[in-house]
Amino acid sequence: MVKVSSMDIISVLRRFEIASEDNVPRNVEQVKITNTTPLSTLVTFRFLRKIFYILFDDDGLDDPEYVLKQIQLIDENVEGEVLHNPQDHRTEYALPFKGKDVYVFVAKSAKRRLDSELADRHTGTSRSTWQKHIKAGHVSVNGEVQLSPKANITDSDSIAIDMPDALDFTGQELPVVYLDDNVIVINKPIGVLTHAKGALNEEFTVGEFFRQYCTYNADTNRPGIVHRLDRDTSGIMIGARNEATATMLQKQFADRKTKKTYIAITVGVPKNDAARIDLPIGRNPSAPSTFRVDAKGKSAITDYTVLHATDELAMLELRPYTGRTHQLRVHTKYMNTPILGDRVYGVAADRLYLHAKKLEITIPSGDRRTFEAPLPSEFYTHFPAEA
Numbered sequence: 001m002v003k004v005s006s007m008d009i010i011s012v013l014r015r016f017e018i019a020s021e022d023n024v025p026r027n028v029e030q031v032k033i034t035n036t037t038p039l040s041t042l043v044t045f046r047f048l049r050k051i052f053y054i055l056f057d058d059d060g061l062d063d064p065e066y067v068l069k070q071i072q073l074i075d076e077n078v079e080g081e082v083l084h085n086p087q088d089h090r091t092e093y094a095l096p097f098k099g100k101d102v103y104v105f106v107a108k109s110a111k112r113r114l115d116s117e118l119a120d121r122h123t124g125t126s127r128s129t130w131q132k133h134i135k136a137g138h139v140s141v142n143g144e145v146q147l148s149p150k151a152n153i154t155d156s157d158s159i160a161i162d163m164p165d166a167l168d169f170t171g172q173e174l175p176v177v178y179l180d181d182n183v184i185v186i187n188k189p190i191g192v193l194t195h196a197k198g199a200l201n202e203e204f205t206v207g208e209f210f211r212q213y214c215t216y217n218a219d220t221n222r223p224g225i226v227h228r229l230d231r232d233t234s235g236i237m238i239g240a241r242n243e244a245t246a247t248m249l250q251k252q253f254a255d256r257k258t259k260k261t262y263i264a265i266t267v268g269v270p271k272n273d274a275a276r277i278d279l280p281i282g283r284n285p286s287a288p289s290t291f292r293v294d295a296k297g298k299s300a301i302t303d304y305t306v307l308h309a310t311d312e313l314a315m316l317e318l319r320p321y322t323g324r325t326h327q328l329r330v331h332t333k334y335m336n337t338p339i340l341g342d343r344v345y346g347v348a349a350d351r352l353y354l355h356a357k358k359l360e361i362t363i364p365s366g367d368r369r370t371f372e373a374p375l376p377s378e379f380y381t382h383f384p385a386e387a
Contacts, residue, residue, distance in 0.1 A: 002041040002056045036070045051107040056100040062091045067103045080107040109154030169208045182245040182364040185238045187373040194228035196221040210239045216246045235356025236373045259360035262318040265353035268337035269314040274305040277331045281324045291326045293334045300324045302331045
């Protein structure tokens with residue numbers, strides 16, 4: 001095997017008029033040296049955003065097909081061209097160097113999606129997050145902002161990332177129901193996300209509000225979060241201010257030691273004044289962001305009581321024993337009494353009429369506490385006699 005240094009590579013590239021005197025050995029990256037035959041040495045490397053191969057060989061006979069076959073021994077799918085020798089016209093491709101003939105092959109850059117390339121380069125950030133950054137105008141290709149994650153790029157393209165400064169949510173508040181050294185309890189308004197869905201956070205969330213109070217998960221987009229409410233659901237949420245509290249609260253949710261009470265207004269009145277709904281829930285394969293009652297799904301149990309009813313609407317108290325995603329919305333839909341304002345499973349209205357009214361839970365002081373959020377006034381517009 002021929003000993004090849006980065007300086008040797010630069011010298012060969014200069015003779016082939018690829019590198020200039022300004023280029024130095026550190027410009028050569030990802031060097032890999034392979035013996036393709038006892039008398040041949042193949043060097044693979046990256047230079048100026050392109051992949052090159054240099055073959056040191058005395059049996060090439062100035063034949064580009066032979067050179068390509070040697071390269072294909074280590075990369076059978078490679079595409080590109082053998083470069084012409086610009087120094088000596090007695091040979092078309094081979095150039096003498098340190099007692100060997102050398103050949104230079106430049107690989108044709110394969111096209112890749114922009115979002116995939118960024119996800120590979122920055123392994124700590126998901127492809128879906130990069131898609132959001134691209135669409136938001138944070139990524140430029142060859143000096144121009146690229147808004148399509150599907151854009152094809154090659155190794156020769158220059159990619160620049162211009163991340164905006166983190167949004168400042170200082171001064172934005174949520175109604176605090178209870179606060180001590182370990183927990184914070186709020187009355188979440190409708191329209192507020194529990195936490196950002198990825199690294200790109202463009203709106204105020206419960207997690208961002210908790211950040212000023214909580215050390216638990218402080219370096220993530222979910223500070224203090226131990227359970228969640230849908231964006232369109234209002235009501236009681238509890239946050240953990242430290243790691244020990246988070247472990248304690250999460251165990252209670254997992255072991256079903258908490259008691260949750262919701263109030264909902266449904267379109268239609270259930271046949272029974274009170275009953276238990278014991279129906280498993282699974283993801284809907286035809287609409288993966290939604291759920292449905294599914295015999296192969298996960299166990300889901302909800303108790304309900306009809307509090308008030310008209311000919312068209314009912315106000316229900318819902319007590320979920322499990323905590324499946326969209327559980328209350330799916331169970332009421334299955335009874336043919338979907339929640340008013342449920343744009344996914346029911347009938348659109350000015351809001352989703354689902355409110356997390358009470359949460360009973362044990363906090364680190366040892367007290368069993370019940371936290372409660374008053375029913376929003378708009379619920380009473382449908383049942384004014386109960387106001």
